[in-house]
Amino acid sequence: xxxxxxxxxxxxxxxxxxxxxxxxxxxxxxxxxxxxxxxxxxxxxxxxxxxxxxxxxxxxxxxxxxxxxxxxxxxxxxxxxxxxxxxxxxxxxxxxxxxxxxxxxxxxxxxxxxxxxxxxxxxxxxxxxxxxxxxxxxxxxxxxxxxxxxxxxxxxxxxxxxxxxxxxxxxxxxxxxxxxxxxxxxxxxxxxxxxxxxxxxxxxxxxxxxxxxxxxxxxxxxxxxxxxxxxxxxxxxxxxxxxxxxxxxxxxxxxxxxxxxxxxxxxxxxxxxxxxxxxxxxxxxxxxxxxxxxxxxxxxxxxxxxxxxxxxxxxxxxxxxxxxxxxxxxxxxxxxxxxxxxxxxxxxxxxxxxxxxxxxxxxxxxxxxxxxxxxxxxxxxxxxxxxxxxxxxxxxxxxxxxxxxxxxxxxxxxxxxxxxxxxxxxxxxxxxxxxxxxxxxxxxxxxxxxxxxxxxxxxxxxxxxxxxxxxxxxxxxxxxxxxxxxxxxxxxxxxxxxxxxxxxxxxxxxxxxxxxxxxxxxxxxxxxxxxxxxxxxxxxxxxxxxxxxxxxxxxxxxxxxxxxxxxxxxxxxxxxxxxxxxxxxxxxxxxxxxxxxxxx
Amino acid sequence: xxxxxxxxxxxxxxxxxxxxxxxxxxxxxxxxxxxxxxxxxxxxxxxxxxxxxxxxxxxxxxxxxxxxxxxxxxxxxxxxxxxxxxxxxxxxxxxxxxxxxxxxxxxxxxxxxxxxxxxxxxxxxxxxxxxxxxxxxxxxxxxxxxxxxxxxxxxxxxx
Numbered sequence: 001x002x003x004x005x006x007x008x009x010x011x012x013x014x015x016x017x018x019x020x021x022x023x024x025x026x027x028x029x030x031x032x033x034x035x036x037x038x039x040x041x042x043x044x045x046x047x048x049x050x051x052x053x054x055x056x057x058x059x060x061x062x063x064x065x066x067x068x069x070x071x072x073x074x075x076x077x078x079x080x081x082x083x084x085x086x087x088x089x090x091x092x093x094x095x096x097x098x099x100x101x102x103x104x105x106x107x108x109x110x111x112x113x114x115x116x117x118x119x120x121x122x123x124x125x126x127x128x129x130x131x132x133x134x135x136x137x138x139x140x141x142x143x144x145x146x147x148x149x150x151x152x153x154x155x156x157x158x159x160x161x162x163x164x165x166x167x168x169x170x171x172x173x174x175x176x177x178x179x180x181x182x183x184x185x186x187x188x189x190x191x192x193x194x195x196x197x198x199x200x201x202x203x204x205x206x207x208x209x210x211x212x213x214x215x216x217x218x219x220x221x222x223x224x225x226x227x228x229x230x231x232x233x234x235x236x237x238x239x240x241x242x243x244x245x246x247x248x249x250x251x252x253x254x255x256x257x258x259x260x261x262x263x264x265x266x267x268x269x270x271x272x273x274x275x276x277x278x279x280x281x282x283x284x285x286x287x288x289x290x291x292x293x294x295x296x297x298x299x300x301x302x303x304x305x306x307x308x309x310x311x312x313x314x315x316x317x318x319x320x321x322x323x324x325x326x327x328x329x330x331x332x333x334x335x336x337x338x339x340x341x342x343x344x345x346x347x348x349x350x351x352x353x354x355x356x357x358x359x360x361x362x363x364x365x366x367x368x369x370x371x372x373x374x375x376x377x378x379x380x381x382x383x384x385x386x387x388x389x390x391x392x393x394x395x396x397x398x399x400x401x402x403x404x405x406x407x408x409x410x411x412x413x414x415x416x417x418x419x420x421x422x423x424x425x426x427x428x429x430x431x432x433x434x435x436x437x438x439x440x441x442x443x444x445x446x447x448x449x450x451x452x453x454x455x456x457x458x459x460x461x462x463x464x465x466x467x468x469x470x471x472x473x474x475x476x477x478x479x480x481x482x483x484x485x486x487x488x489x490x491x492x493x494x495x496x497x498x499x500x501x502x503x504x505x506x507x508x509x510x511x512x513x514x515x516x517x518x519x520x521x522x523x524x525x526x527x528x529x530x531x532x533x534x535x536x537x538x539x540x541x542x543x544x545x546x547x548x549x550x551x552x553x554x555x556x557x558x559x560x561x562x563x564x565x566x567x568x569x570x571x572x573x574x575x576x577x578x579x580x581x582x583x584x585x586x587x588x589x590x591x592x593x594x595x596x597x598x599x600x
Numbered sequence: 601x602x603x604x605x606x607x608x609x610x611x612x613x614x615x616x617x618x619x620x621x622x623x624x625x626x627x628x629x630x631x632x633x634x635x636x637x638x639x640x641x642x643x644x645x646x647x648x649x650x651x652x653x654x655x656x657x658x659x660x661x662x663x664x665x666x667x668x669x670x671x672x673x674x675x676x677x678x679x680x681x682x683x684x685x686x687x688x689x690x691x692x693x694x695x696x697x698x699x700x701x702x703x704x705x706x707x708x709x710x711x712x713x714x715x716x717x718x719x720x721x722x723x724x725x726x727x728x729x730x731x732x733x734x735x736x737x738x739x740x741x742x743x744x745x746x747x748x749x750x751x752x753x754x755x756x757x758x759x
Contacts, residue, residue, distance in 0.1 A: 061662075064669055073715030075676035079669040136670075173666055178676035217655075222644055224651025227658055232665075237715060246681045461714045469718040574698055583703035594705045 056216040059227070063210030064173050066233035068187060068200060070242040071275075071461055075178055077187055077201070077287075082174035083139045085167070086129040089121035092166035101164060105141050106131055117166075133174050133192055142169070177287035183245045185281045185304040186238070186459065188405065189290040197290075198303040200236060200459065202405035207463070208233045234465035239275035239458055244268060247575045248280040252550075255568040256282050260556035261533075265305045265438045266572060267549040271446035271538060273474045274455030276402070277546060277576075279439075281305040307402060310410035310435040311551070314518025315353075315370045315561065316534045317431025319445050321379060322367060323489050324390035327481040330381040333363045333492055343373045346422025350376045353517065368496035370515065376426035384415050384425055391428075393480040394444040395454065396436055400477075402457040410436035431518055432526075441536065442549035443477075449512070449538040449547050452486040454478050494541045504537055504566040506573045508584030513537025513569065515561035520554070530554040535565035539573065540585050548572050 037043050068077035085106065087098060095117035103110040108131050116130045146164050153162050175190040188199025196205035210233035218224060248266050256264040268278040281304055285296040302308035325331045341357030343350050352358065352372050358365070366374035379387050391397070397412030412434050413420040427433040436444075439457060447454035456475040463470045481489075493512035497505060504513050516534035519526040533555050538547035548569055555564045576582070583591060677683070737745070 064665065067669075067672075069715060069717065071714040072712070073717065074679070074681075075672060078673035078676055079666075080673045081666055081670040171663075171666065173669060176673045176677075178673060178680045180680070180682070182681060221648040221651035221655070224648075224655050226654055235717070237717065239714070242681055464717050467718055468721045469716060470721065578696070578698055578701065581703075583701075587703050591703060591705045 052216075055220065056218055058214050059217045060212060060214040061227065061230040062172065062194075062212050063230050064232040065175060065190065065194060066204075066208040066210070066235040066464075068208075069235065069237045070183075070240050070245070071238065072241060072243075073237075074242045076183060076238070076242070077175060077177050077190075079173040080176040081136055081171050082132070083134045083136070083169045083171050084129060084132045085134050085139075085142075085169055086127055087117050087166045088168055089119055089126055089128055089166070092117055093161055093163040094165075097162050098164055098167055101142070101145055102130055102167070105145065106134055106138055127168075134169075139169050142167070179242065180286045180288060181284045182242065182249065183240060183279075184284045184287050185306070186240060186245075186276075186279050186404065187287060188303070189287045189293075191290060197293075198406060199404055200238065203403055204234075204236060204460070207465075208236070210234070231466050234463050236463055237461045237469070239277065239461045240279065241277050241579070244576065244579050245278040245280065247579060248278040248572060249284070251568060251571050251575065252280045252282060255550075255552060255564070255571075258557065259552055259564045261552040261564070262554040263305060264553070264568075265309075265549075265551045266568070267306050267438050267442040267547075268572070268576065269442055269446060269457060269547055271449035271455065271544050271547050274443070274446070274458045274477075275461070275474075276457055276459050279304070279306050279459075303406065304404065305551075305553075306438045307400075307404050307407040308437070310408060310437045310440075311532050311553070312432050312435050312518045312521060313441050313534055313551075314431040314516040314532060315372075316441060316445070316514050316516030316536045316549075317434065317436075318367060318370065318375050318429070318516075319448060319489070319493065319514050319536065320391065320394055320396070321375050321382075321387070321429045322363065322492070323394075323448055323481050323485060324387055325378045325382045326363075326489055327390070327485040328382050328386045330383075330386070331363055331378055333488055336360050336362055337366060337374045337377055339366075339371055339373050341373060343376050343426070345376050345380060345426025346424070348421075348423035348426060350426050364492045364496050364499075367492060367514065368500050370430075372430045375429040379425050379429040387425065387428070388412070388414050390480060391434075393478050394447065395440060395477060396434065396444060398440075400437075400440055400443045400457050402439060403460050407439075408437060410434070410440060412436075431516060438534075438549050438551045441534075442547060444480075445536050445549070446538075446547050447478075447480050448486045448489050449544040450486070451483040452479055452481040454480060490538075490541055490544075497537075500562075502566055503562065504535060504569045504573075506539075506570055506577070508586070509539050509573070509577065510541040510585055511537050511539040511573065512541050513566075515566055517559060517561040529559070531559040531561075533559070533561040533563075533565040535561055535569045537569050537573070540582070540588070542585070543588075545580060545582060546576055548576070 037047055064079050067075060067079070070076055085102065087095075092098065095114060098117045099110055099114035102108065103113045113130050116128045119125065119128050146167065149162060149164055156162065174192075175194075177184075177187065177189070184199075186199050188197055188201035188203075190196050190201055194209060196202040196208065201208065210231060213228075213230045215227055217227070248268060252264040252266045255261070263282045264280075265282075266278065266280045267276070269276050283296050283301070285292060297303060322331075326333070338360050339352070339358040341352055341355065350372055353370060358369055358371055358374075361369065361371060361374060363374075363378075365371075366378070382390075391412055392414075397409060397414075399407045399409045401407075412428075413424055424433050443454065443457050454477045456477045458472065458474060460472050462472055490512045493514055494510055497511060497513055502513070502515075504515075505511060514536055516532075516536070518532045518534070520528045520530050520532060522528050531554065533552045535550045536547070538544045550565045550568045550572070552564050552568070558564050577584075582588070734742075
């Protein structure tokens with residue numbers, strides 16, 4: 001029996017075939033698109049990219065830069081939270097107000113801030129940085145202002161709302177040097193891009209910075225996994241002592257100022273280990289204001305004169321000349337030289353510093369009076385081959401290999417070099433015609449203080465990495481002279497200071513040392529009246545604990561090392577014995593005897 | 601006989617009976633789907649929550665590391681050489697002149713050594729030798745050792 005279909009129902013019958021057709025067309029289109037994606041490689045790449053973006057996002061982890069400590073554990077370089085201030089361009093309502101507030105609080109240029117805030121947002125540019133490395137205190141001030149403005153203008157209905165909306169802060173770690181300019185010449189600094197410049201920061205930049213790693217993180221939280229641990233940069237424990245460094249810097253600053261010298265440098269090292277206890281030079285800068293570098297170090301001034309500036313050291317070099325001669329057997333302490341006030345070596349006449357003939361002198365007398373003629377004669381006895389061989393073993397003309405960036409080698413002209421002349425053998429004997437850095441001189445002479453063994457200079461004591469501390473081994477560079485030679489020469493130098501009643505002497509302590517006054521070469525020869533004044537000394541003589549090398553560049557108060565550099569050494573020595581708890585020699589011997597008796 | 605046939609037909613072909621059967625099957629399927637979906641949703645939600653927690657904790661850990669570094673530096677600023685000296689001066693301390701220093705013989709006193717901030721690798725390796733095997737062996741290793749011990753015990757008691 002046929003049922004009659006109502007008219008209204010008949011009118012809507014088209015809907016069924018329509019739905020049917022749609023159900024056929026949609027799957028067909030889907031299949032068509034699938035085929036298209038498979039066939040078109042560009043479309044395939046685009047789709048794959050979209051899939052990756054929708055499933056995973058990159059997350060970059062910046063490890064904290066390693067810290068720097070002195071040998072006692074005082075922090076010399078650390079990290080602090082600083083902020084990047086920027087704007088979300090799409091959210092900015094009033095760029096003028098943002099620029100005004102930010103420039104006032106952060107003390108930056110209004111026009112620059114306004115430019116950053118006024119950029120038009122695009123698909124690729126949604127955020128603009130206004131300023132980076134803003135300290136936390138400033139951000140706190142900004143937050144208070146934002147809060148106040150939000151309260152005050154919450155009901156504002158005008159066209160141009162005084163809103164700071166869009167202003168954003170993102171924290172990250174930035175470098176801080178708590179001691180400011182202390183040891184700045186050793187530490188170096190890190191710029192805003194976390195790159196180290198000069199000193200330890202540059203030398204160990206890779207180690208300190210660690211490795212930045214980027215991971216693809218699943219957006220879907222069900223697939224979230226713990227991120228692999230990214231180790232922070234390694235921390236370094238340095239050999240320097242903060243208190244010694246500070247004291248030496250104070251002393252050298254005062255010396256430069258009181259002698260109106262162009263610059264001053266002081267090296268303090270432990271000859272037994274090669275560890276640098278202090279390395280003070282001028283000028284220095286507050287490392288937290290590294291952008292002032294060009295002001296503090298104009299015209300390519302070396303950042304660290306102790307390692308990066310060589311000079312003709314003058315008479316302090318006689319210590320090495322005498323060491324070579326004694327060790328080679330050319331002379332003995334009792335050898336007598338009759339000083340006539342002049343000697344000709346390689347066609348050049350060499351005179352004493354005061355142009356006077358000193359008559360018969362033993363070798364101690366030659367050192368005590370710093371006789372150029374005597375030392376030039378000694379070199380003729382030692383011979384070219386022996387002298388330059390010894391100097392080479394002492395490391396003259398080579399870098400010391402200290403773990404600081406920017407070390408330079410001086411110049412030791414050798415027989416056979418195009419610019420070497422026979423006269424150089426004579427002038428080199430008293431430290432002219434040869435150049436070395438203060439550190440090179442200190443390291444070379446430390447061999448004499450350390451019984452003939454020359455230790456490699458060391459500024460890094462240990463590396464702290466991934467929870468472990470790895471000590472850096474102390475290295476012997478060479479053994480240029482025999483222990484007996486070192487002992488003999490030390491005694492000669494101590495005796496010469498005592499006879500001379502040198503300004504370097506310190507009551508209660510026996511010290512060995514030598515002054516140096518060097519003429520400064522110009523393009524036209526030694527025509528300048530200015531000098532380099534130096535002093536090298538170590539003590540106590542029977543158990544040397546430290547060696548101090550002082551260099552004052554072009555002092556104005558006096559040209560002589562014995563007048564300007566020796567008192568600086570004394571002041572340094574007096575400070576060092578207190579800081580290192582080193583009693584006077586007689587008390588030390590009593591204490592040592594007491595300890596031995598107690599242990600028996 | 602006819603009555604019996606009528607009775608059987610009536611029951612076998614009753615429309616309401618077929619409808620109930622279909623409704624029952626559909627409802628059962630729906631209940632099963634709902635149960636599975638519920639369990640899946642619950643587990644997914646838990647996994648998502650834990651995932652978010654992990655991400656959050658990691659973020660917190662990174663932030664705390666940063667805060668630690670920041671506070672260490674702030675402490676170093678307060679304890680810096682210049683700050684300490686000025687504080688000492690303000691408190692009335694003065695540098696001791698060298699001639700006023702008294703040296704005492706302290707038995708056992710040793711020269712100050714450079715700071716130790718972390719254990720050395722060598723020391724840790726030495727310590728690891730004394731770590732009980734329970735901390736390092738797997739369950740299979742543990743089982744193998746026990747079986748070996750048991751076997752040894754049996755062998756030993758044999759004449």
